[in-house]
Amino acid sequence: xxxxxxxxxxxxxxxxxIRPNKNSSEQVSKNGIQxxxxxxxxxxxxxxxxxxxxxxxxxxYDWYHEIVPFSWVVASHVKEGKEHINFDEWxxxxxxxxxxxxxxxxxxxxxxxxPLVGYLKFHPEAIISDEDNNKLLDWIRTLEE
Ligand code: HEC
Numbered sequence: 001x002x003x004x005x006x007x008x009x010x011x012x013x014x015x016x017x018i019r020p021n022k023n024s025s026e027q028v029s030k031n032g033i034q035x036x037x038x039x040x041x042x043x044x045x046x047x048x049x050x051x052x053x054x055x056x057x058x059x060x061y062d063w064y065h066e067i068v069p070f071s072w073v074v075a076s077h078v079k080e081g082k083e084h085i086n087f088d089e090w091x092x093x094x095x096x097x098x099x100x101x102x103x104x105x106x107x108x109x110x111x112x113x114x115p116l117v118g119y120l121k122f123h124p125e126a127i128i129s130d131e132d133n134n135k136l137l138d139w140i141r142t143l144e145e
Contacts, residue, residue: 015068020075025057029088036091042132043139047087050115050126054081057088062122077116105140109133 033039039047053059054077065074082089085101093101108114112133115126128136 012068018068020071022061023057023059023075023078023082024061025088029057031089031091033087033090037143040139043136046128046132046136050128052087053119053123053126054078054115055085055087056082057086077119102140102143105143106137109137109140 034044047055059074059078061074064070084104090098112128115123115128120127
């Protein structure tokens with residue numbers, strides 16, 4: 001039994017070396033949504049606070065994100081999130097992709113699917129008030145035009 005725990009601890013230490021790449025870009029993106037459509041300041045701050053950890057080229061990491069398994073969970077959220085929408089790569093999408101993304105945006109904000117519930121437990125500041133959710137929805141609808 002003692003040996004088992006020893007191996008377990010060794011394993012936990014060893015897996016710490018399997019580090020996923022960080023999602024951080026030094027520059028302000030040239031492909032960002034702001035370069036194409038108007039993003040009012042209050043909307044930008046909602047996106048920064050509640051979405052951009054997983055849907056941009058820059059994640060704000062906390063200290064515990066260095067530790068396995070948290071580092072893996074964050075990396076997988078970021079990878080998956082960016083596959084659906086990356087606000088920093090907006091102008092690289094074609095017209096159909098944009099239309100599809102805008103539809104999805106409307107859906108997830110209307111149904112309050114985003115941000116992910118698990119994320120909100122660790123980031124209560126990312127919870128979107130009803131008022132902000134409506135503002136975000138109004139803004140998304142302006143993108144449809
Ligand atoms: C903790 C990371 C995280 C945060 C924060 C987050 N998302 Fe996501 N998002 C994901 C992941 C992972 C997926 C893909 C899996 C899924 O649909 O659950 C996703 C999917 C989406 C999709 C596609 C939905 C679909 O039906 O396929 C949209 C649109 C989206 N997110 C918008 C947002 C918006 C807007 C915000 C902020 C209000 C936000 N997300 C915050 C991780 C995140």
